[in-house]
Amino acid sequence: MAEWSAQQQAPILAIDGLRKAFGALVATDDVTLDIRAGELHALIGPNGAGKSTLITQICGELKPDAGRILFDGRDVTRLRPHLRSRLGLGRTFQITQLCPDFSAIENVLLSIETRGGGSFDMVSNPRGNAGAIASARERLAEVGLGDLAARRAETLAHGQRRQLEIAVALAREPRLLLLDEPMAGLGPEETAAMTRLLDGLKRRYAILLVEHDMAAVFALADRVSVLVYGRLIFTGTVAEVRSDPQVRAAYLGGEPAC
Amino acid sequence: MMTSRLRLAVVAGGLFLLLAAPFLAQPTGSAGLLGLANRIAIYAIAAVSLDLILGYGALVSFGHAMFFGLGGYAVGIVAFHTGSGEPLLGWSGSNAALIVWPLALVACALLAAIVGTLSLKTSGVQFIMITLAFAQMVFFVLVSLQSYGGDDGLLLDRRNTLPFIDLSRPTTFYYVCIALLIGWTAFCARIVNSRFGLVLQALRQSERRSINLGVDPFPFRLTAFVISAIGTGLAGVLWANYARFVSPDMAAWSKSGEFIAIVVLGGLGTLLGPIAGAAVFIALEQILSIWTEHWMIVMGPILTLVALFGRRGLAGRLFGERNG
Amino acid sequence: MILFIEQALNGLQYGSMLFLLASGLTLIFGIMGVINLTHGAFYMVGAYCAAFAVLSTGSFLVGIAAALIGAGLYAVLVEVAVVQWLYRRDHLYQVLATLGLILFTNEAVSMIFGRRPPLMDIPPLLQGSVPLLPGLDYPLMRIALIVTGGLVAIGLWALVNHTRVGMLIRAGADDREMVDALGVDIRRLYTLVFGLGGALCGLAGVMAAPLLAIEIGMGERVLITTFVVIVVGGVGSVRGALVGALLVGMVDSLGRAYIPQLLLLSLPATTADTLGAGLVSASIYLLMAIVLLVRPNGLLPARG
Secondary structure (H helix, E strand, O other): OOOOOHHHOOEEEEEEEEEEEEOOEEEEEEEEEEEEOOOEEEEEOOOOOOHHHHHHHHHOOOOOOEEEEEEOOEEOOOOOHHHHHHOOEEEEOOOOOOOOOOEHHHHHHHHHHHHHOOOOOOOOOHHHOHHHHHHHHHHHHHHOOHHHOOOEHHHOOHHHHHHHHHHHHHOOOOOEEEEEOOOOOOOHHHHHHHHHHHHHHEOOEEEEEEOOOHHHHHHHOOEEEEEEOOEEEEEEEHHHHHHOHHHHHHHHOOOOOO | OHHHHHHHHHHHHHHHHHHHHHHHHOOOOOHHHHHHHHHHHHHHHHHHHHHHHHOOOOOOOOOOHHHHHHHHHHHHHHHHHHHHOOOEOOEOOOOEHHHHHHHHHHHHHHHHHHHHHHHOOOOHHHHHHHHHHHHHHHHHHHHHOHHHOHHHOEEOOOOOEEOOEOOOOHHHHHHHHHHHHHHHHHHHHHHHOOHHHHHHHHHHHOHHHHHHOOOOHHHHHHHHHHHHHHHHHHHHHHHHHHHOEEOHHHHOHHHHHHHHHHHHHHOOOOOHHHHHHHHHHHHHHHHHHHHOOOOHHHHHHHHHHHHHHOOOOOOOOOOOOOOO | OHHHHHHHHHHHHHHHHHHHHHHHHHHHHHHHOOOOOOHHHHHHHHHHHHHHHHHHHOOHHHHHHHHHHHHHHHHHHHHHHOHHHHOOOOHHHHHHHHHHHHHHHHHHHHHHHOOOOOOOOOOHHHOOEEEEEOOEEEEHHHHHHHHHHHHHHHHHHHHHHHOHHHHHHHHHHHOHHHHHHOOOOHHHHHHHHHHHHHHHHHHHHHHHOOOOOOOOOHHHHHHHHHHHHHHHHOOOOHHHHHHHHHHHHHHHHHHHHHHHHHHHHHOOHHHHHHHHHHHHHHHHHHHHHHHHHHOOOOOOOOOO
């Protein structure tokens, strides 16, 4: 089998000339980027480079000043966030956003229930829907939370909540996964486990991974984009990024690539 | 296991007390006691309704008395026209509960749809202020209705009528109220545990998460707001029939405050808690007002203490985990 | 035309009083994020203190001092005893706790001062009217209230924009954590703002006392109107409170004067009377509804 190559795939997400300024601070400066089907694309950059601002624009929580966002060929630049989500945009948050009073499985059930925006059915109990329960259990097992289905989200450990966020995002069978620093705050073992989990998701979903952990990025990514002061200074394969002098100067700070 | 058995016992005990109240009241020869139980039942319906949005939707409505007042006035105004022979917009009126009550509830639903649409454009402290302000508007409009008694309110000649059931008998009326309380609470519990309820509760816990899962918050919150208003309107309808009197005080801001106090006292987001809250609140009010005319000087600080320390309410420990 | 100017002045006077209440309330919300229903009670306490001080000394100046000190101290007491424990709690509990305080304050005031509403005369210096225009004499007391509102607006603007406390207030409204990080004793700042808000309520109370009835429950009615002012103007912003207060004052006063007349032009008298009375009392809430439709965050919100 030939080596998998992003170039051969159709783009799921295409960002074209995106710009967002807060007063004099340009947080997103003419960013053009695409994510292709089955690709794991990592977005790296120093703190304050505008990674989160970019993610929130892709999700629609923040409106860009200029530029376009195409999702699966469709212009979604002006679409409200809940509608983008219904098109198949799944995400996790840098600071976990779960329903703390719901159990782990209820959080996943919610995700399954809201694929079409949620139901006004006031009679049937989603907890009695055997099909949805089975599929939620599968998702929990997939991220390694199979034994903790009944635990309230609030009582889960930090790393487990990160895993649950991924299960919630997967449960809607998204066409594109946006993972905003899934390794943040994890210990070395948890990071290794998360890397294995993401490696398992690779190819099944198009993934945009924002991450600080370089080892994980280099182990997982097909392509890497580097964002510095709102500008995309480089996009290329892992090998290219490692050897690019401009990236090393701007971001890796000359430290030996690991 | 222990708590679930205890929970069952407490619910069964409470239900027994509600059902047995007329018999417990009889030997003491006091019609007052049955009246007290009836007031508790009516307030409980309003409290359960408010809990639906307060406890499960985190929508702090400080204006629910407007629906209580409107429900009551709908009954009062129809009765006024039926009694006086003056037609109301060409309709000669009716005394049948099966006609008047649904009419009153539809009026409440319409008001809630309008108020909710405007108020839900905001959240947090503005939502509190706006619902309070709209309720005050309803209050002043009721005061200005000179033909319906203005400030003094409106006396009803008799209660509405139901086929086969004689609502003019206090005990019968009481049991109708209890049946409606049980039915409405069961309905609300069903909603809370439904697919709709799952989304409503998710919005309370994390609006951001919910939106990013594809949920548009507004229609869910508005629907819950309207349902809650209908329940509170039902309480108003029953109150008008119970007291055979309606006045603008039914829509006063202090009434909205009482409803909130009852829900928090009973236990936010427990549905059954607010019923206990209504019982304790009304009984306490009664006892304190017998004891001293300055009973507010005690009641006020009690509410403050409940807010400061009683985070989980009477039912908090028992029904600790929110449904869902 | 004369009637219009007179009604506009009445609106200005009512707006001026609402501003005294709304500015303190909106600062308290903007800085501490707390919804304080007791604000109306401070106003009542101020009016009662003033009335009894004037009754026993005969001096209006003593009345002003009594109102400022009485309402200011009561506000500080309320903050220290109750509100400070609620800063990090949900608004629901702030509502309930301060609701309890209203009931307590109303009952306590009626026990201390008696159930009979005290009367307060207009002080000799402010009695009578001044001719503003040919055919328009306007009462001096009302003019004094308008001037007071104007002076307070200027004073607050100077305080917020040109003093250290004002800088902390602005910083606190934008970023509570930053003020914490500056090492400022935030607790004292909070108590101070509460006391200031209370004193402004007291000022409103003493200035309104000769014009309106002093009674138990006067605080809540004006409190709810103050909420309308804040929603219209934008939560947390003093400028918004000023604009909102003037708008609400004008709409209320002009509505009272003109809505019944306008309805009489097109409707039979009995219908027009009933409807007119209803519309007059609903006018400011309709104003609020319109503002909400156009600008959900109010006309001049504190942030963005």
